[in-house]
Amino acid sequence: MPGILLGELFPNFEADTTSGRIKFHDFLGDSWGILFSHPADYTPVCTTELARAAKLTDEFKKRGVKMIALSIDSVEDHKNWSKDVMAYANEAGSPLPFPIIADEKRELSVQLGMLDPDERNKAGLPLTARCVFVIGPDKKLKLSILYPATTGRNFDEILRVIDSLQLTAQKKVATPVDWKPGEKVMVVPSLPDSEATALFPNGVTTKEMPSGKKHVEVL
Numbered sequence: 702m703p704g705i706l707l708g709e710l711f712p713n714f715e716a717d718t719t720s721g722r723i724k725f726h727d728f729l730g731d732s733w734g735i736l737f738s739h740p741a742d743y744t745p746v747c748t749t750e751l752a753r754a755a756k757l758t759d760e761f762k763k764r765g766v767k768m769i770a771l772s773i774d775s776v777e778d779h780k781n782w783s784k785d786v787m788a789y790a791n792e793a794g795s796p797l798p799f800p801i802i803a804d805e806k807r808e809l810s811v812q813l814g815m816l817d818p819d820e821r822n823k824a825g826l827p828l829t830a831r832c833v834f835v836i837g838p839d840k841k842l843k844l845s846i847l848y849p850a851t852t853g854r855n856f857d858e859i860l861r862v863i864d865s866l867q868l869t870a871q872k873k874v875a876t877p878v879d880w881k882p883g884e885k886v887m888v889v890p891s892l893p894d895s896e897a898t899a900l901f902p903n904g905v906t907t908k909e910m911p912s913g914k915k916h917v918e919v920l
Contacts, residue, residue: 704814707845711836714809718769719779720800726840733766733867734836735859736802738815740850742774742782750831751783751797752790753856758798764863766835768799773810776803833859835866843870873900874919888917 705711713726728734737754739747751770761768772779783797802809810816815832831848843866848854865876874886888897888905897905897917906918 705834705842705845707842709842711834711840711842712812713840714812716802716804716809717776718800718802719776719783719797723800723802728769729767729836729838729840731838733764733838733863734769735761735766735863736769736771736832736834736836737854738771738810738813738832740772740831742772742778743785746851746853747772748782748786748789750853750856751786755786755790755792755798757856757860760860761863764860764867766863769802770799771802771804771809771815773804773807775805776801779803835859835863837866837870877918885918888919 711725713724715722715724737750739750741747754768754770758768772782774782779801783801784793786797787793787795804810807816813832813834831850831852831854833844833846833848833854834842835844837843844862846854846859861881864882865880868882868886869875872886873889873892875889876886880886885906888901892900894917897919901919904919908916908918910916
């Protein structure tokens with residue numbers, strides 16, 4: 702089946718966007734990246750999502766994440782739709798702060814496994830599902846989330862998982878349920894106690910489980 706798995710190199714596709722033609726890896730440079738797809742231009746849920754993403758641009762910039770969207774309409778449609786998006790975001794007249802890929806032939810949507818077979822347009826063609834791809838500086842896929850066309854995304858959750866991905870890429874830790882930045886994290890089970898002590902000189906908290914296993918936490 703088409704699509705891409707976690708840890709795989711993300712395709713270095715070329716595409717027309719509202720900011721001109723891009724080659725994806727060149728667009729990313731050394732940054733993290735997020736690509737989020739939309740079923741179609743002018744649809745109400747998509748407009749709310751892009752408006753929310755636009756409002757969060759500074760949050761993504763703080764994390765060194767380049768943003769790019771994708772929809773199955775033309776560049777011209779994207780540019781006109783962007784005016785609606787920014788008006789919904791109460792920033793009428795301002796440009797959309799990230800590009801939108803034009804995937805009119807659905808070639809990229811097929812390649813990345815983004816089509817929703819249950820949601821179709823008036824011509825009977827499948828719409829793009831609401832996909833989220835987070836790509837690391839090594840150009841590999843770090844996270845994918847797939848929503849049906851009928852369900853809008855939670856961008857606060859997307860920022861939260863990016864915080865987790867960036868933290869765990871640098872430290873030998875994992876983030877527990879409902880984790881938020883500044884809260885305790887878990888030391889990865891494969892890390893020996895002696896190494897954990899060296900890596901976390903301020904100390905760790907150990908919780909013994911009935912199974913005899915132990916969970917090691919650190920701030």
